[in-house]
Amino acid sequence: MSAALAEKPHEDPDAFKKGEAVIIVRDLKNGFGEQMVHDGLDLQVKKGEILGVVGGSGTGKSVLMRSIIGLQQPLSGEVEVFGEPMIGREEHEAREIRKRWGVLFQGGALFSTLTVAENVEVPLREYYPSLDEALLDQIANYKVAMSGLAPEAGAKFPSELSGGMRKRAGLARSLALDPELLFLDEPTAGLDPIGAAAFDDLIKGLKETLGLTVFLITHDLDTLHAICDRIAVLADKKVVAIGTIPELLALDHPWIQEYFNGPRGRAANETSERHAHDDPAENQKRRDAALNSAGGDTVAQNGTENPGGEDR
Ligand SMILES: Nc1ncnc2c1ncn2[C@@H]1O[C@H](COP(=O)(O)OP(=O)(O)OP(=O)(O)O)[C@@H](O)[C@H]1O
Ligand SMILES: [Mg+2]
Numbered sequence: 001m002s003a004a005l006a007e008k009p010h011e012d013p014d015a016f017k018k019g020e021a022v023i024i025v026r027d028l029k030n031g032f033g034e035q036m037v038h039d040g041l042d043l044q045v046k047k048g049e050i051l052g053v054v055g056g057s058g059t060g061k062s063v064l065m066r067s068i069i070g071l072q073q074p075l076s077g078e079v080e081v082f083g084e085p086m087i088g089r090e091e092h093e094a095r096e097i098r099k100r101w102g103v104l105f106q107g108g109a110l111f112s113t114l115t116v117a118e119n120v121e122v123p124l125r126e127y128y129p130s131l132d133e134a135l136l137d138q139i140a141n142y143k144v145a146m147s148g149l150a151p152e153a154g155a156k157f158p159s160e161l162s163g164g165m166r167k168r169a170g171l172a173r174s175l176a177l178d179p180e181l182l183f184l185d186e187p188t189a190g191l192d193p194i195g196a197a198a199f200d201d202l203i204k205g206l207k208e209t210l211g212l213t214v215f216l217i218t219h220d221l222d223t224l225h226a227i228c229d230r231i232a233v234l235a236d237k238k239v240v241a242i243g244t245i246p247e248l249l250a251l252d253h254p255w256i257q258e259y260f261n262g263p264r265g266r267a268a269n270e271t272s273e274r275h276a277h278d279d280p281a282e283n284q285k286r287r288d289a290a291l292n293s294a295g296g297d298t299v300a301q302n303g304t305e306n307p308g309g310e311d312r
Contacts, residue, residue, distance in 0.1 A: 022180075073087075196223065
């Protein structure tokens with residue numbers, strides 16, 4: 001599929017073959033009082049892709065995510081996840097579907113009175129109440145390690161963590177139930193560029209090793225270039241375009257042109273072209289070198305286990 005302005009996937013039932021789309025949103029309407037946030041929004045997310053979702057602040061990216069995961073009741077429209085209709089489902093049915101995804105909310109949304117490991121255990125206890133404590137600890141420690149946190153982070157409270165560590169802790173919790181689908185709302189916001197790049201690598205690695213599909217809301221142009229297979233653009237209360245960056249760049253839409261071709265967009269584009277043929281080991285070396293030259297003592301000792309050196 002190539003990008004087109006104001007594409008209407010709900011009018012094209014064959015946009016993806018049956019079973020290829022993990023998320024389908026058709027003709028979604030959301031509003032608060034007088035304010036319409038979405039009006040006729042359509043979107044399909046393909047199995048195994050990282051879909052970047054961009055749009056100006058307040059265009060309804062988080063509301064869209066909340067509608068898909070069932071935290072926001074839309075005014076009308078259809079939402080399907082894993083081929084299952086989500087709107088108006090019985091709680092016990094929705095629960096079975098929810099089990100198959102993980103969510104990292106915009107603010108992290110960790111429970112402040114629980115340690116990182118206890119936070120990771122929350123969904124495990126909810127969905128598998130009979131797991132014994134030793135196994136819960138083991139799974140939590142494994143997820144903490146998978147998220148690139150040092151083992152001792154598991155015993156810390158959210159208030160004792162840096163912003164980057166909190167993101168990783170949120171990611172660890174979102175991975176608790178071995179999801180097939182991950183929702184990430186601004187995962188790199190507030191991270192320094194090296195931490196953000198490390199987080200991108202982590203998401204890409206998890207996608208490749210676990211075969212995840214990722215719905216990724218972001219403002220981060222570097223992230224879009226580095227890890228997203230396609231990008232959906234929210235504007236005018238709908239998804240105005242969806243496609244790869246070159247496909248989007250070919251479109252004559254003022255916000256898209258300003259975003260990808262403005263000064264920041266061009267800089268991200270140049271960086272991604274420079275690194276297009278780099279291999280991940282080289283990238284890691286470059287980041288380690290940057291950390292060393294910055295004189296920090298936060299260098300990741302083992303790039304693969306803890307790519308986010310800022311979290312130590
Ligand atoms: N619970 C709510 N009650 C009333 N208005 C809401 C609610 N949630 C969101 N909104 C409004 O809906 C609009 C879209 O909000 P949303 O949080 O989805 O924006 P966003 O695209 O995620 O923005 P940002 O990039 O700043 O995170 C905003 O105008 C917001 O004020
Ligand atoms: Mg938001």
